[in-house]
Amino acid sequence: GYGFHAEGGSVFSYVTSQPRVERAVYMRGGSPAAYEAANTNKTFQVYRCPSTGPMGAALRVNFSMNAFIDPLSHPPVAPRGVLHSSIVNPVQKLLLINEDPKTMRNASFYPQGTAAGGKFVVHNGRVNMSYCDGHIEPMKDKMVLDIQMAKNVDRYFDTGKW
Numbered sequence: 001g002y003g004f005h006a007e008g009g010s011v012f013s014y015v016t017s018q019p020r021v022e023r024a025v026y027m028r029g030g031s032p033a034a035y036e037a038a039n040t041n042k043t044f045q046v047y048r049c050p051s052t053g054p055m056g057a058a059l060r061v062n063f064s065m066n067a068f069i070d071p072l073s074h075p076p077v078a079p080r081g082v083l084h085s086s087i088v089n090p091v092q093k094l095l096l097i098n099e100d101p102k103t104m105r106n107a108s109f110y111p112q113g114t115a116a117g118g119k120f121v122v123h124n125g126r127v128n129m130s131y132c133d134g135h136i137e138p139m140k141d142k143m144v145l146d147i148q149m150a151k152n153v154d155r156y157f158d159t160g161k162w
Contacts, residue, residue, distance in 0.1 A: 063096040063130070064109035068157045073108040087159040090132035094156050097144075098127035111148035111157055120144040132159065 067073040069082045087093055097109040100118035109115060119141060120127040126138035139147075147156045154161040 062098060062101055062104075064099045064104065064107055064115075065096055066094045066157055066159075067108035067110035067113070068159055069095070070108045073106075073110060082159050084132070087132050088162050090159075091135070092155060093132040093159050094129055094147075095132045096130035098122060098129065100127075111153050112150075116145075116148060118144075 069077060071077040071079050071081060084090070094109075097115075098120070099109055099115055100120055100122075103115040103118040105114045120139070121141050123138060126140050127144060128136055129139045129144075130136050146152060
């Protein structure tokens with residue numbers, strides 16, 4: 001398979017003010033290797049947490065975007081992503097999650113996905129969570145695990161639901 005690269009994700013332009021890299025080149029039959037070399041060999045510090053050490057540096061990114069705003073992970077989302085103005089209750093919807101590098105398998109954070117058994121304790125027993133309204137809050141490990149439960153998914157992840 002091919003490595004994941006957050007700079008190609010729908011949240012990239014939102015947090016960096018840089019244009020989004022489109023994957024159309026290789027999706028239309030072009031060379032995946034050429035696409036990777038041309039478009040994903042950059043590092044954008046917004047996705048890196050210095051506390052994750054060598055493993056975080058090797059992954060290139062330590063923050064995952066909410067899978068419910070990623071058109072590649074959540075098919076109901078349009079190819080251009082979610083409009084900020086359409087987000088219901090943005091003060092409570094997660095945008096970026098400071099994920100445990102040991103559980104990262106892609107650039108999207110899906111509740112009860114690979115991170116279901118992760119340890120979210122990077123910063124004094126907490127990780128930083130970025131919300132769609134722009135604020136950031138530290139969150140304890142137990143709470144990160146709790147928000148992934150089915151009863152909380154609409155509240156914290158699904159941008160179309162209250």
